[in-house]
Amino acid sequence: MDKEAINTAFLDYLSEHSESLRTNYLSRIQPFLDWLAPFELSTQSLNLNHFQGYIFHMQEQGSDRLSLNNTLSALRNLLYMFIKNGEANEQLAMEFYIKGIFKKPFPPLFSWQEMESMYEQFSTPGLSGQRNKAILGLLFYQALTVDEIINLEINHLDLNNKQVHIPQTHRGRARSLNLEQHQTPILEEYLHKTREKLLLLTDKESDKLFISMSEKQEGINITDNLRSTLRKRYPQISSYPQLRASTLLHWYHTFGLETMREMAGHYYITAITNT
Numbered sequence: 176m177d178k179e180a181i182n183t184a185f186l187d188y189l190s191e192h193s194e195s196l197r198t199n200y201l202s203r204i205q206p207f208l209d210w211l212a213p214f215e216l217s218t219q220s221l222n223l224n225h226f227q228g229y230i231f232h233m234q235e236q237g238s239d240r241l242s243l244n245n246t247l248s249a250l251r252n253l254l255y256m257f258i259k260n261g262e263a264n265e266q267l268a269m270e271f272y273i274k275g276i277f278k279k280p281f282p283p284l285f286s287w288q289e290m291e292s293m294y295e296q297f298s299t300p301g302l303s304g305q306r307n308k309a310i311l312g313l314l315f316y317q318a319l320t321v322d323e324i325i326n327l328e329i330n331h332l333d334l335n336n337k338q339v340h341i342p343q344t345h346r347g348r349a350r351s352l353n354l355e356q357h358q359t360p361i362l363e364e365y366l367h368k369t370r371e372k373l374l375l376l377t378d379k380e381s382d383k384l385f386i387s388m389s390e391k392q393e394g395i396n397i398t399d400n401l402r403s404t405l406r407k408r409y410p411q412i413s414s415y416p417q418l419r420a421s422t423l424l425h426w427y428h429t430f431g432l433e434t435m436r437e438m439a440g441h442y443y444i445t446a447i448t449n450t
Contacts, residue, residue, distance in 0.1 A: 176212075178205075184256060184260065185201060185252075188259070199245070199249070200249040200252060203245060203249035204249050207229050207253075211229075218257045218262040229250075233246065258432065265427075265432045283411075284424055285417075287425045294315050297311055299404055302369055302388070305361075305364065305365055306370075306385060309361055309365040309369075309385075310401055312361060313339065315422060317339060317341075317354075318418075318422035318426070318439060319339075319341065325383075325397070325398065327383070328384055329366065329370075329383075332362060334354075334359060338353055338354060347440035348437075348440045349440075350438065373388065374386060
């Protein structure tokens, strides 16, 4: 690999970002390129083991977690530049998304058929059960994160156009995603009936889309309640990131990497395990 050419291309790839970010990322890929040099690799022959190997090398050198995470951000962008320029395989980026870079076992992902089956079968009684069904659809079909679920407000749901608008966060871009046809009636029922009953029952005034049964409007209570219910009903579900990763993998196979990234709201390539 031509280090000088890579540096020039990388700075050009990051041209829309701040000078401090470009300088930081450029400085962080230099030791990686030096570490790779003895292997005499082409960009096309890079695989996840090379990135993992360098991170483990940094760990052995005593690098702290912050330095490791900052280096990972730089390496993910370097990888995506290679892919965008046709110099690396898209599948490698998916390995970053799904597996991450650290040796942390990731649970098996679900097929799209399994996801749809779980959603159709999911049914729990009461107002909280109706609310949880509405949330589950957004987790399954739109791959929203817990933070995005918690921060949704009623004006973000556009039932006329069958879309949900996700506001920008510090980790994700603002975006609008289409709702599934069979998902819309459930959200409509929740918005116009279930949510109103929850507000009356809890004596609350709120613009938040999802209302907690507790005295406080704490979104984390809502998602914790749903997580507990899901694990009892479907023991194979280990976490929300597992569900999100399953949906993103389906999007990748259906729409390709670039569209998947846009639908997921990623600024940069970021491991699913961290979202």
